[in-house]
Amino acid sequence: MSSTAGQSTSSGGSSTNSVLEKLGLLLVALVVLRLTRATMRFAYRHVFGPSALCRGTVDFVKCGKWAVVTGATDGLGKAYARQLAGRGMDVVLVSRTQAKLEATAEEIRAEHPSRRIKCVRADFTDPDTATVYSHIGRELHGLEVGVLVNNVGLSYPHPEYFLRAVEDRSGDADGGKAASSAGWGPQMLDDMIRCNITSMVNMCRLVMPGMVDRKRGCVINIGSTASRIPCPLLTMYGATKKFVEKFSRELNTEYGGRGKHGTNITVQCVMPGFVATKMSKIARTSLLVPSPDTFVRSALQTTGLEPVTTGYLPHSLMVKGIELAESISESMMARTVMNNMLGLRSKALRRQAREQQQREEAQAAAATDE
Numbered sequence: 001m002s003s004t005a006g007q008s009t010s011s012g013g014s015s016t017n018s019v020l021e022k023l024g025l026l027l028v029a030l031v032v033l034r035l036t037r038a039t040m041r042f043a044y045r046h047v048f049g050p051s052a053l054c055r056g057t058v059d060f061v062k063c064g065k066w067a068v069v070t071g072a073t074d075g076l077g078k079a080y081a082r083q084l085a086g087r088g089m090d091v092v093l094v095s096r097t098q099a100k101l102e103a104t105a106e107e108i109r110a111e112h113p114s115r116r117i118k119c120v121r122a123d124f125t126d127p128d129t130a131t132v133y134s135h136i137g138r139e140l141h142g143l144e145v146g147v148l149v150n151n152v153g154l155s156y157p158h159p160e161y162f163l164r165a166v167e168d169r170s171g172d173a174d175g176g177k178a179a180s181s182a183g184w185g186p187q188m189l190d191d192m193i194r195c196n197i198t199s200m201v202n203m204c205r206l207v208m209p210g211m212v213d214r215k216r217g218c219v220i221n222i223g224s225t226a227s228r229i230p231c232p233l234l235t236m237y238g239a240t241k242k243f244v245e246k247f248s249r250e251l252n253t254e255y256g257g258r259g260k261h262g263t264n265i266t267v268q269c270v271m272p273g274f275v276a277t278k279m280s281k282i283a284r285t286s287l288l289v290p291s292p293d294t295f296v297r298s299a300l301q302t303t304g305l306e307p308v309t310t311g312y313l314p315h316s317l318m319v320k321g322i323e324l325a326e327s328i329s330e331s332m333m334a335r336t337v338m339n340n341m342l343g344l345r346s347k348a349l350r351r352q353a354r355e356q357q358q359r360e361e362a363q364a365a366a367a368t369d370e
């Protein structure tokens, strides 16, 4: 009797062991499968896809003759314009300042004399959006636009609490002039939405019908890693860039290779980390802060391979690291970033106070001289 009980206990134990063994094997197989998939995807996106062997990236010239770039006279926009011209495209530069438009056009013509460059002056913060986009629409009429880069964007002058950023500062000694010319105040909300969201949606509305007719094209929308990782004190900016990411992802499904319309339009959201431009106020480049040219060269290698991407491997690794830390403790990560942003804010406020003091001293000295 007791031996039968012993046998059944040991056979129960061994069947439990074999179930555990199978579960263990399944787990190992799943981990190996995920690792293999991640390695293959990485190799395709970064090595084979962009190579001549696969040609997985978009052939921009085949999309159409012209590329349209918004915010094209500085930073990333200018780098996109120059590099698309370098790949054989004629370019429409859309930006706010006429002199900068002409200077950029001259620069590109000097580098690529056979390219046609057209300048369109437009201020994307203008509240009269109907006039802004009918003007751009008229300027683009008749052009075969194959590539649209929605690059123009506004951020905060420096990290700031939401309510302080949008506060009406007309009570300041100068009637709020300094704050509003620096970009603060209630106006900032509307300007940011018009530049970061309204411009992208309207440019797609104007340009994509031609792409749909020709059944090919490419739209690159510039977002930001701020939409993926915590960005307290840049709350509005991060939220507008989340819109860019979502809008691009869904549009890519609607009009991409398998879209209902039979169109083959690539819509990509590029989400850079820091790049050395006027907006970031970082002058010195490093591995994590590339120059606009380095960044755009890398990002153009991902168009067609990745619908949503940072566009630059070191930024992708940074985002992965932050996401990993968030998966361990979201609140700890949020606090760490908040402390970091508070440090940047304090630094900016100290610099601002120093500059204000210098201005006042210069004014006082000028008054004494008189």
Ligand SMILES: NC(=O)c1ccc[n+]([C@@H]2O[C@H](COP(=O)([O-])OP(=O)(O)OC[C@H]3O[C@@H](n4cnc5c(N)ncnc54)[C@H](OP(=O)(O)O)[C@@H]3O)[C@@H](O)[C@H]2O)c1
Residues within 6 Å of the ligand: 070, 071, 072, 073, 074, 075, 076, 077, 094, 095, 096, 097, 100, 122, 123, 124, 125, 126, 151, 152, 153, 154, 155, 195, 222, 223, 224, 225, 271, 272, 273, 274, 275, 276, 277, 278, 279, 280
């Ligand atoms: N730099 C970064 O670290 C970074 C990181 C993540 C994402 N991004 C995104 O990348 C994009 C480009 O940023 P960036 O750093 O290259 O900027 P940037 O160097 O400041 O250049 C901005 C460009 O946009 C134009 N522009 C600005 N306001 C405009 C307006 N109201 N209407 C028309 N044109 C206007 C500027 O022309 P004018 O000088 O004539 O105004 C300039 O050509 C933005 O969407 C930004 O959010 C940048």
